[in-house]
Amino acid sequence: MSAPVKDGSKDNANDVSAHAQHHAIPSHLHLETPEKPYLDSNELIINMGPQHPATHGVLRVILKLDGEKVRGTECVIGYLHRGVEKIAENRTYTMFNPYVDRMDYVAAVSNGLGYCEAVEKLLNVEAPPRADYIRVILTELNRIASHQLWLGTHALDIGAMTPLFYTFRDREEILKIFERYCGARLTTHAFRIGGCQYETYAGFEKDVKNFLTFVAPKIDEYEELLTTNRIWLERTKNVGVISAEDCVALGVTGPVLRASGVKWDLRKAQPYAAYSKFDFEIPTGENGDTFDRYLVRMEEMRQSLRIVEQAVNSIPEGPIMAKVPKVIKPPVGEIYHSIEAPKGELGYFIVSDGSTQPYRLRVRPPSLVNLQALDVMVRGLLVADVIAVIGTIDIVLGEVDR
C-alpha cells in the first residue's frame, strides 16, 4: 500500500526502525523452552479450542504441556475474521458506523464512540456538549456491562457458577436502558458522526439514576461472593503475573496494565468526550496478578458509577448534533484517535483520500494486543491457570479477529 500522503515516506521508515530500537522487546520475552522437561517424550500438545467451553468464543490455544505444567502456548486466531477493516474501504463513513459495533460486541458503545470521534477529528468538527454527556453516560454504562460480563464468565471459568447469573441479571438493566434509548441491546449503534442521533427518551435520567442505586449494592454483592473467598484467592493470587515493564513492552493496555501498577488511562491522559469535566480515580494494582486485575475491574465499575452519576446530574441542554455535511467527505489526511475501551486502548487509524470512503482504516483492538501477554503470563503455570488467565485478560474474539 502506498499512502496517499506522499511526503516523508522515507522518514517514516527511519522513524519506525528507531522506534523499534527504542522499544526493543526485553530479551526475557523471547521465549525459548527454558529447561529440560520432566518427561521428555511425554510432552502433551493440546488444542484448547476453537471449540472449548472456556476460550470465550473461537480462540484456539495450542498448549505444550509437561504433565499439567504449561511449557508454551501458541494462539491461533482468525476463526472469526470478517475483514472489518477491508469492509471499511468499500463503505462510506456513515455506512461503516454500524460495523464497528460487531467488533467488541459486549462493548459496542465504546467502539462506536471511538469511531465517531475519530471521524469527527478527521472532519474537524466537535460534538455538542449535550451529545458528549450522553456519550459518556452510555459508554460508562457499557463499561459496567462489559466488566459484569467479564466477571461472570471469569468466575465461571474458575469454577464459580453462581456469579455469572448475578452479573447477567444486573447487566440486563443496562441493556434495557440501551434498548429504550436506541432500540438495540447489544450492537447499539448509539452514536452518529457529529453527535447522537437520538435525543434521550423521557425518563432516561430517572432510569439511569434508578440503575445507579440498584447496581451499587450489587457490586458489593459480587465482591462478597468472591473477594474474600479462600478458593478464589488461591486461584487468582500470584497467577498470571506480568510486570509493568513487560506490559509496556508488549503494548498491553487497560485494566491489565493498570493492575501491574501503571497509572495509564486515556480518559485522564488524553481526555476525550466530556471526561475532563468529571472527577474519578484510576484504580491501580500492585502485583499484576489475576486477583489485582479482578480488583481493578471491580473498582472501575464503581468509578464508572461515579462518572455516570456526575454526568447525569449535570447534563446540559442543547443540540445533540454538530453541523455535519450530509455526505461526509473528510479532507485528505490521516488520523489516529484512541479511547479507553473497557478492555484497553481502542484506536482507529483512518487514512482519507478525500473521497466518501476511507482509503484505509485500521483498528487497534485492545483484546488482540492484550492477548499477546497470554504466553508471558501462563508459562510454568498449570492448565487450570491458563483458563483463569484467558478469562482475566478479558478478550472478545470478535475484536481479536475483526
Next chain:
Amino acid sequence: MIPGLNLALMAVFTTTTDPGMEPVATPFFFYLLSGLAILGGFLVITRRNPVHCALALILTLIAMAHLYLMLYAPFVAAVQIIVYAGGIMVLFLFVIMLVSIERASKDRRFNRFWPVGLAAACALMALFVSAFVKGRALFPDRMIAIPEGSNTQQVASMLYGEAGRMGQYTFAFEIASLLLLVAILGAVIMTKKKI
C-alpha cells in the same frame, strides 16, 4: 462385571451366623474364582498392552480377595481390595499413563531369552507338581474353623497385643511401617527432579 457381582454375592453368602457352617456353594465359587484368578494371571503375562495387563491383574486381585473371604480371612480380603486394587493398581495405571505406551504396544512382547525363562518356569511347575503329588499326606484334608466374627479383633491383638501386653508381631509390624516410610521417601527422592 462378574467379580463385582460376586463380591456382592459373596458378601451375602459367606456371612453366615454359624461359623462352622460351610458357605452355600463353596465348590462352585471356588472353581469360578480360581478360574478367574488364573485367567487374569494368564492375561497379565500375555497381553501386549500394559493397561490391559493391569486390568487383568485387577481381576486376579479381586478374585483372590473372594478366595480370602472363602477362607474366613475377611480382614485380609479387605486389605487386599483397599491396598492392592484401590491403591497399588491405581499407581500402576498412573505410571503406565505417564510413560508413553504407544511405542510399548508396538514392541516385541517377550525378551530374547524367553525360551530360557519359560523352561525355568516349567521346571518350577514340575517341582510344584511333584511336591503336591508326593507330599499329598503333608496337607491334611482339614479346615479348622476360625471364628470369623472376631477375625479383625484377633488379627489386631496379634499385631498390637492386648491390655498392655505386646503382641506377637508388634515389633515386626513397626518394622513394616518403617519399611513403608523408607519406601515412600525413596520413591519421592527418585522421582523428584530437584530436591
Next chain:
Amino acid sequence: MVPITTLHYLVVAAALFVLGVIGVLTRRNVVIVLMSIELILNAVNLNLVAFSRMWGKLDGQVFAIFIVVDAAAEAAVGLGILIAFFRNKETINVDEIDLLKW
C-alpha cells in the same frame, strides 16, 4: 463335588506363582514385570491364608498382611525407579536397560 481342601488352594497358588515367574522371566516391559511380581506375592499370600485356615491359626493372615505391606513398598520403589529411569533413557524395556552407568 469334591469338597474343597487346602490342596486346592495350594494348586491355585502354585499356578499363579508359575504364571508370575513366567511373566518376570519373559516379558520386556518393566511395568508388566512388576505386575508379575505382584502376582507372585499374591500367590504366596493365598498359600499363607490357606495354611492359616488349615491350622486354625491367624499367623498366616498376619504374614499375608505383612506381604501386602511389602508389595506396596515394592511397587512404590519399583515404579519410582521406573520413572527415574524412563526420564533418562526413555525406555521401559528390560533388555534395553543394560548399562550400569550412563
Next chain:
Amino acid sequence: MPNFIMSYLGSTVTPGEAGNQFWALIYVLIIFAGVSLAVVAMNWFERKALAHFQIRLGPMRVGPHGLLQPIADALKLALKEDIIPAEADQFVFWFAPVIGLLAAFTVYIVIPFGPSQAVSDMNIGVLFMLGVSSLGVLGIVVAGWASNSHYPLIGALRSSAQMVSYEVAMGLAVVSAVLMTSFNDKGTGTLSMIGIVQAQQQQGIWFVFKFFPLGLVAFVNFVIAMIAETNRAPFDMAEAESELTAGYHTEYSGLRWSLFMLAEYAAMIAVSSIAVTLWLGGWLRPFPNLLHAPAWDFIFSLFPGLTFGALAAIAVIGVMRMPAHPYFKVQRIGLAVFAALLGFIALFLLVIAVGARFADATNLPEKLEALLRIFARFSEGIDYVYWFVLKVALFMYLFIWCRATWPRYRFDQLMRVGWKVLLPITLVVLILTAIVGVIVS
C-alpha cells in the same frame, strides 16, 4: 420354599446374617430400585436447587415444575447414538462405566437403613465400604485412558492422584469414628456398620458430638474428603468443564455417559450414607435416649407422614399458583395428581403410625390387634428408613450448596489441601481421640 421365605419375616437381623438369600435378593432389588429413583430425584432436585441459588427457575417445561425432566433426559440419553471413537480401546471403553457403576452400587450392601434393614451386616463393613468405593476410581482412570484423547487422559491422571490421596484422609477419619465405638464397658470396637450405629445408641451420643470438637473435626474432614472422593465441586478436577471440557467422559455419549452420571450420583448417596452412619447416628431419630417415652416415640413416628403431607401441601400450593391459562391445563392436572399421590402416601403413613400407637392397647378384637401389630412393625421400619434418608438428603443438599458457592480448586492446591491439611488434622484428631478415650474410660 415358602417356609424359607416366611421364616425370615419375624427376624431382627439382616437377611445376610440370617443366611436367607431370597430376602437378600429382594433387599438388593429394593435398594437398587430405590437408589436409581433417588438418583433421578437428585437429578431434578440438583437442577432446581442450583437454579434457585442462581436466581433462575431451572427446568419448567417437561411436566409441572420440570418434574418429568429427569425422565425426559433419561429417554433422550438412552436414544442417543452411542459413539465409540475409532481410536479408542473398544473393550475398555465399553467396560469402564460398568466398573464405576458396580463399585458405586456394591457399597450399598453394607449400608444399614435400620437395624435389620440392610442386605448384610459384615463384620468388616467399614473396610468393605472403603475398599469397594476405592474401586470406583478405576472406572474413571480406565475411561480416561481408553478414550485415547488428551482431555480425558488429563482428567484420568488428575482423578487417580486425587482419589488415592483423599482416600488416605478419608480412611483416617473413618478410623477415628471406629475408634470411638470401642469406648464402652468391654473395650472392643466394631467395624460393622450396624454395630457402629448401635454403639452410638449405647453411648447415647452421635459420634459427631463425641469428645467435642474431636468428633466434629473428624466428621468435617470426612465430608471434605468425601466431596473430593466423589469428584464434586469444588474438587471436580477430573471433569472440570471449563478446563478439560468434560474430563474423563469427554468422549462418552448417550447411555454410556448416563452410566457415569448414575455412578457419580450413586456414589454421592453412598458416601453420604456412610457419613450418616458413622457420625450422625444412622437410622436413629433425634434424641432417642432423652425423649424415650412412648409418647415421644409416637410423635417422632408421625414425622414421615407429616413430611409427605408437607410435600403434598407444597404441590397443592403449586397447583393453585399456576396461571389459569388453558396452556397450563395438563400441567395443572398432572401436578394435582402428584399432590394427591403425595397426600395419599402421607395419609397411609399417618394411619400406620397412629395404628401402631394403639397396637398395645388392651381388649382389642383379635384380628384388629394382629393388623395393628403388623402396622407397628411396619411403622418401626419406616421410621428407621425415614430418619436415615432425611439425613442423607441433607448431605445431598450440602453437595449442591457447595457446587453453587465455590470456585474450583486448582490441582496442585487440591493435593496440598489433601496431604498437608486434611491428613495431618485427621492424624492429630485420631491420636487425640485415642488419648481422650483412654483418659475418659
